[in-house]
Amino acid sequence: MKTKLTRKVMASAVMGVAMSAMANALVAVPAFAQEAKPEHEVSFNIGGVSDYRYRGISQSRLKPALQGGADYVNNTHGIYAGTWLSTIKWTKDAGGSGEVEMDLYAGKRGEITPDVTYDVGVLSYVYPSNGLKKVAGFADANTTEIYGQIGSGPFYAKYSHSVTNLFGFVNSKNSGYLDLGANLDLSEGYTLNLHYGRQTIKNNTASSYNDWKVGVTKELVGVNFSLAVIGTSADEKLYYTPAGKFTGKTSLVVSAVKTF
Template identity: 30%
Template sequence: MTRIPLPALAALAMLGLAALATPAAAQMPLGDSGLTLTVTPSLSTDYLFRGISQNRNRPTVQGTIDLQHDSGVYIGAFASNVSFPGSNARQELDLAAGYRFALGAATFDLGGIYYTYPGYDAAPGAFDYNYVEALAKASYTAGPVKFVGTAAYSPNFYFESGNAVYLEGGADVTLPGDFSLYGRLGYQWIERNPRYGAPDYANWSVAVSREVVAGITLTVGYYDTSLSKAECFAGTKLCDARAMVTLSRVF
């Protein structure tokens, strides 16, 4: 795999800033094809995956592309800069596909994701970062509250750590003044904990968001895990509690 050069990352950052500054626009129907393209650039103070920092508390530029057909079938991609202790991985690229549908007030998303790290060169005896995961998501809206749940399964999780299961539940609440409140609680089980670098753990978060200008949404949240520093990847701070600020824009 080819490493993405630093100039390309700089260009991605400038593209994200430019996109955030663009006047508001709706999601983009592609003619009469039945396809809708959604693009979401974001800038954040960190990148957290299930409560664990993927960028060592550093600013992160990210982008998501989603292409969905009227039938509910979709494909998508997510890209972000990353930084792990003792690793030359600098980018993450995730490829997704699945099917979305609604049953009454409930919506469902059944799909899968391939997590990749272009440019990462595993040292002799090291394990692969890439892995696949099947996901099932559901949500149910009742008035101002949307209840959400996620179940994920990987047959060979990150760092070749074997079977892994993740369950998460929470709620999104619409508040007065165009504010939204989000709460999540999740738990990650991993078959080969020593190889992964941490025991099974819980993670939780609470965040508030609001559109601030021209379709740009500001999100401020608090995130934490049940892992102590000693349990977190040989004594790192990747699992510590932290506040995170994100600016995002949906096209």
């Protein structure tokens, strides 16, 4: 699911098949039935990334981060819920405290037509003891968004709308993020990941920006590896580390995630 935004994992489909045959009048071949898709599924994931980028901006001071989460899916109704955590640096760099981000989310997905899917839900980004509201020029870092996504084949369009202040920006409720992308099969297990995003921050026009990603993913030995080039149009004077490094610069990011 920070991709928080997108971030985020879900259960693969399993199709049921039943077969039976009679070899002759005396010997019967037993029927074989593939295990039915369970109504309830729980999965876990753990991984690492060379630089935790969310909407193009580094959350980890351009350094590696550890990440992991858990997800529940009800396959009958398309309902899901989960949590995801990552180590971070940005709240401390902004003058607050805390080194962990915890995401809590829930939603519903399904089909509008056989060729069009939907996904709607709510996502809260929690930064325990971040203390930013005590820092001049900042609001509390904790943020909640509602979102909706439409997909068709490998293409998708998603919009997220904040119902609180956005990631510490003062008076930024009702900010929005548009996420357009595609995950294209390249054969032999490789997938091309394309993304373009637009973050608008309410009453903070100078801080709004675009971001983009071109990447490739492949699963090897049960681990999902990703290699991506990520960049933004963010203002270097507004997004930087304590050492003065631009957190939205174009960079190569590598990640590895194991789901079980």
